[in-house]
Amino acid sequence: MRARISAAAPASTTVAMSDSDPIVLDKTRISPSHTEPISRVGDSRWDLTPLLHKPTVAGSQSINFDTFPPCFRSAAKRLVWLCVNVPTPVEDLERPTATRSQLSVGSIIVYAGFMRLWMTWLDGQGIRRLDGVTDDVYRRYCSEIAADGLGRESRANRLFAITRCWLYGPYLPDTDTLIRPYWENALTRADVLGDVKWSAENRTPPIHPQTMSALLVWAIRFCTDFSADIIAATRTKSNPPHRPDLDGLTSTERFGNYAQRQGTSSKRIPGFYPANRPDQRCVAKQFIGWQLGLDTDSVVHLGSMDRIFGDLDPVDEAVLSVPITGTIDTRPWTGGINFYDVDNLSRLLATAAFIVVAYLTGMRGEECRALRHGCCRTTLDEKTGQTRHLIYGHVFKSALDESGNALPAGSERDQPWQAIAPVAKAIEVMEMLHPDSDLLFPLRAYTPLPNTDADKSVHPRMIRDRTTDLISWCNTKAEEFGRPHESIPADPDGPVVVKRFRRTLAWFIYRQPGGRIALGIQYGHLRGHSTDGYGSRVASGLRDVFPMEEALATAEYLEAAATRLDDGESVTGPAAQRYRDGVRLYHRQFGGRYLTNRQAAALNANPRLRIYDNSEQFVTCCYDQSKALCHPARDRAARVEASPDVTNCQTNCGNIARTDRNIAAVEAAIEHTCGEIANPAIPLPLKVRLEQRIDNLQRVIDHHRNPEGCR
Numbered sequence: 001m002r003a004r005i006s007a008a009a010p011a012s013t014t015v016a017m018s019d020s021d022p023i024v025l026d027k028t029r030i031s032p033s034h035t036e037p038i039s040r041v042g043d044s045r046w047d048l049t050p051l052l053h054k055p056t057v058a059g060s061q062s063i064n065f066d067t068f069p070p071c072f073r074s075a076a077k078r079l080v081w082l083c084v085n086v087p088t089p090v091e092d093l094e095r096p097t098a099t100r101s102q103l104s105v106g107s108i109i110v111y112a113g114f115m116r117l118w119m120t121w122l123d124g125q126g127i128r129r130l131d132g133v134t135d136d137v138y139r140r141y142c143s144e145i146a147a148d149g150l151g152r153e154s155r156a157n158r159l160f161a162i163t164r165c166w167l168y169g170p171y172l173p174d175t176d177t178l179i180r181p182y183w184e185n186a187l188t189r190a191d192v193l194g195d196v197k198w199s200a201e202n203r204t205p206p207i208h209p210q211t212m213s214a215l216l217v218w219a220i221r222f223c224t225d226f227s228a229d230i231i232a233a234t235r236t237k238s239n240p241p242h243r244p245d246l247d248g249l250t251s252t253e254r255f256g257n258y259a260q261r262q263g264t265s266s267k268r269i270p271g272f273y274p275a276n277r278p279d280q281r282c283v284a285k286q287f288i289g290w291q292l293g294l295d296t297d298s299v300v301h302l303g304s305m306d307r308i309f310g311d312l313d314p315v316d317e318a319v320l321s322v323p324i325t326g327t328i329d330t331r332p333w334t335g336g337i338n339f340y341d342v343d344n345l346s347r348l349l350a351t352a353a354f355i356v357v358a359y360l361t362g363m364r365g366e367e368c369r370a371l372r373h374g375c376c377r378t379t380l381d382e383k384t385g386q387t388r389h390l391i392y393g394h395v396f397k398s399a400l401d402e403s404g405n406a407l408p409a410g411s412e413r414d415q416p417w418q419a420i421a422p423v424a425k426a427i428e429v430m431e432m433l434h435p436d437s438d439l440l441f442p443l444r445a446y447t448p449l450p451n452t453d454a455d456k457s458v459h460p461r462m463i464r465d466r467t468t469d470l471i472s473w474c475n476t477k478a479e480e481f482g483r484p485h486e487s488i489p490a491d492p493d494g495p496v497v498v499k500r501f502r503r504t505l506a507w508f509i510y511r512q513p514g515g516r517i518a519l520g521i522q523y524g525h526l527r528g529h530s531t532d533g534y535g536s537r538v539a540s541g542l543r544d545v546f547p548m549e550e551a552l553a554t555a556e557y558l559e560a561a562a563t564r565l566d567d568g569e570s571v572t573g574p575a576a577q578r579y580r581d582g583v584r585l586y587h588r589q590f591g592g593r594y595l596t597n598r599q600a601a602a603l604n605a606n607p608r609l610r611i612y613d614n615s616e617q618f619v620t621c622c623y624d625q626s627k628a629l630c631h632p633a634r635d636r637a638a639r640v641e642a643s644p645d646v647t648n649c650q651t652n653c654g655n656i657a658r659t660d661r662n663i664a665a666v667e668a669a670i671e672h673t674c675g676e677i678a679n680p681a682i683p684l685p686l687k688v689r690l691e692q693r694i695d696n697l698q699r700v701i702d703h704h705r706n707p708e709g710c711r
Contacts, residue, residue, distance in 0.1 A: 017041045017081055024050060024084060033455060041077065048084070048105045061105050063112045069123035075130055075176045076115055082168045083108050089167050093184065114161035130165070130176050138162075138182050159183055205493040206504040214488040215467075215496065216359060218474040220422050222352035225326040226333055227429045230345045233322045233337040234433065243293035251299070252308070254292040259308050271314025272340050283309055287318035287339040328481050343448060348473055350433060350445040351466040354458070356426040358501045361391065361417050365498035369457040370394050371440040376419070376427040389424040390416040460498040467496045551600035557613060558586040561659075569660045572704045575622035579657040582608050582622060610643070617649040618666045618700065620657045627654035663704050666697050673697075 019042025024030060030038070034050040039062075047062045068076045082088075087102050103111060121141060127133065145158055159181065166178040207215075222230075246254050262269050270284035289299035319336035326333045337345065358368045371393050379388050395413050430440050437445075443456045446466050471488045478486040561583045565571075571579050586609055590599060603609055610623040621644045625631070629650035644655070676682060677690050 017078065023048075023081060026085065041081065046077075046080065048108060051084070051105050061109060063109060068116050069119055071123060071128040072119040072130075075172075076112070076119065078172060078176060079115060079165055079168060080108065080112055082171055083111060083164070086168070086171060088164055089170070092167055093163075110157075111161050111164065114158050115165065117158070118162055130178050131174060133178055135179070135182050142183070204499055204503045206506075207496055207500050208489070208491045208493070210489050211491040211496065212359075212504050214486060215355065215471065215474075217486065218470070218488065219352040219355040219359075221328070222349050222470075223356055223422065223426045223429050225328070226345075227326075227349055227425075227432075229322060229324050229326050229334075229337060230342075230349045231429070231432050233320050233342045234346050236320050236322055237290070237339060237342045240290045240293050240295060246293060251289070251292075251294055254294065255288065255308050258288060258292060259310070259312060262312055263310070267312055268316050269309060269312045269314050270316040270318040270339075272318055272338070281314055283312075283314045284318040284339065290339065328477070329483070331481065333477070344469075346433060347446055347448075347466055348470050350430065350441070350458075351463065351470045353426040353430050353433075354441055354463055355467065355470075355501070357419075357423050358498060359505060360423050361419050362502055362505045363393070363417065364395075364502060365460055365463075367393055367395060367413075368498075369441055369460075371427075372438055373431050373440060375440060376424050377416075378424060387421075389419045389421065391419050391423070391427070392416045464495050464497045471496070551603045554603060554609065554611075555586075555590060558583055558609065558611065559591060561611070562587040562591060564659070564661065570704070571657055571659050572707050573619070573657040574654045575620075575624075575657040578608075578622040578624075579611060579620060579659075582611050585609065612644055612646070614644075614646045614649055615665060616646065617651075618658070618662045618669070618697075619649060620659055620662060621646075621649070621653075621655050622657055624655055629653040629655075658700070658704050660704075663701055666700055670694055670697050670701075 019040065021041045022038040023041055023043075023046050024038055030050045031052055034052075036047075036050070038050055039046045039048075044066050045062050045064045049061050052061060063080060065073050065076055083103055118141070121144065122128075122130075122133070122137070125137065125140070127137065141162075142155075142159070145155055150158070162178070163181055163184060166181055166184075169177040206212075243254075246257070249257070259269075270287050271281045272284045272287070273280070274282055286296055286299050290296070317336070318339040320339055320342070322337055324332045324334060324336065354368065357363070357371070358365065361368070371391070375392050377390050377392065379390065380386075381388055393413055393416075427440060430445070434442055434445055439455075439457050441458045443458050443462070446458045446462045475487045478484060478488075561579075565580065565583055573579075585606075586603075590603055607624070612621040612623060614621055623644050628644060629652065630645040630648040649656075673690050673694050677687055677694075682690075
């Protein structure tokens with residue numbers, strides 16, 4: 001029997017496993033919350049859940065070796081065991097790689113899946129042992145996966161699973177040892193995988209502005225206006241009223257007495273439409289039982305009520321006696337909360353709270369789902385007198401140990417997220433909605449299924465499904481209240497999913513007029529709203545969201561500007577030549593290219609490319625700090641993070657250029673103003689001011705069309 005090895009063993013030791021051994025050698029890697037027995041090597045199914053430290057991973061994480069070809073099951077177990085217990089010797093590769101030597105649970109399961117595909121294919125080729133694999137076999141398998149039409153990344157992942165098997169060779173018996181895959185040769189790798197078509201651009205589509213804006217309005221409305229009523233209804237439903245007058249009576253006797261009273265009075269009882277029979281109104285048995293002081297479970301097991309209620313008519317509504325305080329446009333948002341709607345409304349409220357927190361903070365989805373009760377702390381800034389909401393949580397993407405491997409439980413974030421009041425309110429709502437949960441967004445808050453794992457957070461797919469439900473509910477309510485302008489339109493790029501929130505926030509800030517200034521107003525960290533540099537974003541925890549989005553927005557603007565210049569667009573103003581030089585410089589250096597991270601950083605840092613469109617003032621700003629009149633106390637030292645204050649643009653500033661595009665906007669403004677003047681109801685003083693505005697705007701047009709004659 002060969003000696004067992006530890007994770008620190010030299011790569012000359014061969015692994016031996018006993019069927020009675022646990023699959024995890026290092027007990028310190030097991031999650032403290034796991035109390036169940038650990039899988040043994042001899043088991044057909046290995047449960048890797050004990051290695052999970054994240055509350056964001058739901059469900060069982062296991063590998064079923066019965067799905068592997070019988071001839072490869074022992075080899076597959078050895079390879080998975082190594083992946084769990086021994087760092088992959090990636091240093092044996094003759095090429096640089098960012099591959100981690102210790103895989104996460106999810107990555108191990110993916111690795112096992114790729115191995116199963118590989119071994120199943122080998123079995124179909126009549127190859128029963130890994131030492132029977134030759135270069136010709138490798139080439140045939142490469143042709144096989146290429147014929148499947150997989151993308152480059154998918155092919156690379158499938159093949160690197162085999163590479164990992166080869167790297168573990170020193171720990172394996174000869175029968176399980178592979179020869180070096182031929183694609184690990186630098187000269188042939190490109191031929192196998194094809195050219196790299198990578199770009200630093202985030203390919204996740206942002207949520208359409210109209211969809212996101214309307215969705216955010218409703219989500220905040222749920223948290224601020226509807227939440228108190230929904231939470232009150234939830235608590236009321238979970239605490240049946242105590243009926244001392246019915247003490248000593250069985251459940252059936254209580255229902256019988258109730259039916260007798262109703263039969264001699266109104267002959268009506270509460271009813272509802274069940275989901276599986278929406279056209280048939282049934283007796284609201286659970287609601288009646290709740291009124292009689294019974295819990296839901298005891299009512300469910302009572303069976304049919306036809307004999308007890310006889311001919312009583314189920315026409316009344318099962319409405320809880322909860323006062324409605326929330327409104328939509330001064331009207332109560334609902335006439336009352338139905339007993340059978342409480343759970344759904346609770347899920348919709350939890351969904352709205354998640355949207356508010358995830359979107360308005362810019363957190364990654366996993367970071368948001370891992371938040372816990374007490375994560376938000378409110379402080380008072382003694383210098384400014386402003387209230388600050390700080391959110392403390394964990395990071396996972398950049399949480400690495402000294403070897404560069406992912407920390408299973410993540411790590412506490414160095415700087416808290418700084419948030420605005422609606423986020424703090426949404427967190428407060430979740431803490432009140434589920435006070436007995438340690439997680440802020442527990443899985444059970446989003447699903448009607450019973451016996452949900454209390455230690456796991458909501459899954460992104462469930463947020464997607466519940467968001468669809470929320471949009472449908474909001475659109476129905478908008479129609480009910482005669483507010484079609486508040487309907488949430490469908491997004492042309494598909495469902496609203498968690499990973500799109502972060503991209504959408506960055507898109508809004510860099511693509512919408514005044515977006516960066518709005519960010520400063522939201523987070524209260526742009527002093528005087530005069531700069532939106534990266535340094536000022538650190539406290540918000542959003543710094544890493546922006547560089548590429550900023551570069552892409554700048555590139556789009558300058559690319560279009562270069563096209564307009566080539567088409568003969570006129571440019572006037574003191575900064576006209578700097579505008580032309582900057583646009584042409586951009587076109588020479590970056591025009592028509594995918595932007596890498598390095599190129600994006602270079603574009604953002606180049607002072608000659610700091611050209612901003614200020615549509616509100618009908619100007620283009622070629623920003624130079626030393627000339628900027630928007631900053632009365634401007635610093636003449638060049639700083640990459642400085643930018644113009646578009647709310648304080650001065651018409652005599654030396655940074656101003658005006659293009660034909662700006663002038664077209666001026667002409668549109670004049671036309672709009674003329675329409676206002678033509679309104680007979682307009683007061684005379686306002687009419688005079690509007691006429692003065694037209695005169696001022698016309699002078700701008702005249703100066704642009706004839707700059708020499710207007711001097």
